[in-house]
């Protein structure tokens with residue numbers, strides 16, 4: 001056994017095999033994979049092997065698309081046939097709303113390059129004669145996917161890995177990880193068979209690895225414990241049943257090819273052929289989480305007993321849809337653990353707080369995702385970044401500070417149940433809420449707030465009617481303009497015409513101070529640092545020069561800074577900041593970094609009347625001038641007093657209107673809330689939610705982190721040269737310059753459909769040629785039409801360029817407009833008074 005390697009991959013399921021294969025393919029010639037049992041002994045052995053390309057996430061769509069193409073190449077490379085049946089995949093719709101979902105998904109498919117077709121009920125019948133098409137509206141069909149044998153594809157990847165120099169050690173269980181400062185010492189036990197069980201033997205091993213990747217499937221909780229981190233990767237029970245041969249199918253197959261995999265999403269099941277019979281896989285309500293505290297030693301390649309009652313509804317629905325199945329008996333059943341995460345996407349990327357420790361855990365579609373995960377993770381490890389932005393899969397998107405086992409288990413049950421529930425882009429899932437709330441939560445609720453959840457934290461999305469029933473938001477969701485839309489319009493107008501206040505308490509906030517803080521931040525971020533009392537917008541870059549984090553930096557003192565970044569990315573930002581400061585300690589000295597996120601509330605007040613409102617409550621020797629341009633210029637920060645509340649006010653507004661962010665002690669939030677509301681009455685002040693804010697910022701072309709800003713574009717590609725100080729040296733500068741402009745960020749005004757706005761996933765065309773995609777979308781109250789932001793090939797990033805936006809399978813006219821189409825000269829923001 002080797003004792004020193006470049007990379008150790010732990011876990012020999014589909015994911016581990018693919019990671020090892022792709023690390024070797026990417027050029028690492030010293031890789032070992034360890035598996036405590038046999039390869040495929042985990043969830044991989046009992047998967048149904050479906051490879052659905054359908055996925056609403058841009059990153060996951062790329063991953064699945066890679067897998068499907070990659071699996072087709074494996075036989076030639078390894079000589080092993082993985083049994084890939086490319087039968088296609090037909091997803092039916094019983095409602096127009098379901099078709100809307102498919103059409104929105106098609107936007108992502110189109111931007112990723114996944115082929116699809118829409119089918120009428122008649123066309124469904126042609127491809128699937130045994131199906132009853134009554135009540136169907138249509139379907140989406142993928143011709144290029146199907147299903148594969150999970151064990152065979154894993155063995156093929158393992159063989160490919162071995163051919164590329166990877167060593168695979170079976171019966172080696174990892175028990176302990178220790179970081180020396182430069183490498184991991186990994187200790188474990190050789191497992192032995194005893195009476196049909198797998199038990200730890202006498203023999204121990206130790207191996208040193210520069211990098212470790214954990215791909216431990218259902219054992220993720222044990223892995224998390226060993227690493228001292230939290231991972232919401234907890235399995236849920238998932239069943240599928242296999243029927244006896246169906247005579248109608250057997251007859252049909254005498255002179256017809258195999259049916260495509262069939263999905264009745266509204267009835268929550270899939271069906272595929274299996275030796276003359278059928279496999280039925282339901283995603284039913286009530287499937288329980290399991291192994292919350294680890295997998296018992298006695299559980300090996302085992303299954304749970306079938307719970308037929310739980311899937312009765314789906315079973316009956318299959319019989320209704322495929323009448324020939326009524327007389328067919330059950331032959332086999334599988335009820336196994338399937339790993340989930342609270343949002344249903346896996347955890348792929350660097351482990352929180354640890355060095356050279358990579359996670360590839362929490363896969364619910366792991367057979368489909370294995371190929372692409374290995375490919376993109378290997379890029380991250382070997383090249384420093386993947387070619388797509390993997391942030392939406394980053395393990396740090398769930399907070400280490402607040403997440404618990406109970407949260408993970410209940411959310412994962414919800415994620416399972418939601419596999420086939422409509423995925424409206426304005427959906428807010430209900431489980432485990434409210435959990436993290438600001439003090440003003442109850443007051444906001446009493447004003448009609450309908451909340452969204454950011455990193456577990458409740459944040460008003462919009463303020464609906466005061467007497468709204470409990471299911472108001474649920475009913476308000478839509479792929480088009482939902483029931484909430486008119487409320488957001490009124491809120492957006494309030495900010496453009498009067499005054500409104502957005503609760504931005506969820507913002508991530510860090511204090512960075514100490515003698516080396518200035519030199520460190522100057523190196524860490526790409527813009528000039530502000531002078532004391534001033535603020536700047538700036539970016540921390542990846543080592544490839546793309547955007548890792550966006551910060552509003554306030555310089556409080558010569559060597560003290562307050563950093564504000566996106567609320568959804570708290571630990572993602574913190575991890576990067578802390579590690580960077582630690583890495584550079586030798587050069588800049590020890591930097592004191594404090595996470596003050598939950599100590600400060602933020603109300604962002606904006607609108608032409610915001611100054612007048614604040615004047616009435618500010619305590620100052622001269623309230624009339626306290627907020628004037630002279631005493632409080634745009635892009636500056638001051639400590640002010642609003643009534644009895646001390647406020648660190650920042651003159652900036654993400655809505656692009658005259659305004660201030662009021663950072664206040666969290667325990668005084670309700671006092672400030674009441675004060676603003678009382679003083680706001682004479683100005684018709686409105687509480688404003690995140691949805692209106694998101695529209696308003698697009699009118700100003702303000703890029704949003706996670707949409708326009710991410711690890712797949714440099715700040716120059718985001719067309720933000722004014723925030724990049726090329727006269728200084730900063731982290732990522734050289735690669736940023738070397739990258740050039742592959743595509744460029746633009747703002748688009750769109751004459752879209754009457755009843756819908758883009759969501760930021762749509763493809764952009766000129767004369768039938770795809771030239772880019774939207775990354776944000778919404779409605780502009782200033783222009784009275786749809787708006788979006790996105791990326792296009794640089795030659796098209798010219799104001800006045802006419803484009804077409806694909807929405808609901810139709811092309812709508814749009815025009816690329818100047819940056820900040822609303823108030824291009826920033827006159828309202830800078831207005832004096």
Ligand SMILES: Cc1cc2nc3c(=O)[nH]c(=O)nc-3n(C[C@H](O)[C@H](O)[C@H](O)COP(=O)(O)OP(=O)(O)OC[C@H]3O[C@@H](n4cnc5c(N)ncnc54)[C@H](O)[C@@H]3O)c2cc1C
Pocket residue numbers: 010011012013014015016034035036037038039040041042043044045046047048049050051172173174175215216217218219238239240334335336337338339360361362363364365366367368369
């Ligand atoms: C009934 C059912 C049907 C499914 N159908 C599909 C489907 O059709 N399509 C699809 O894409 N997905 C499907 N899945 C999901 C799929 O099975 C999983 O997503 C996938 O197998 C996960 O692969 P993995 O490599 O992450 O985990 P696993 O296959 O569980 O592999 C993890 C491995 O790590 C090993 N390990 C753990 N801890 C250690 C340690 N400390 N030291 C050494 N080794 C360790 C384990 O022994 C195990 O072999 C299904 C799941 C179920 C339950």
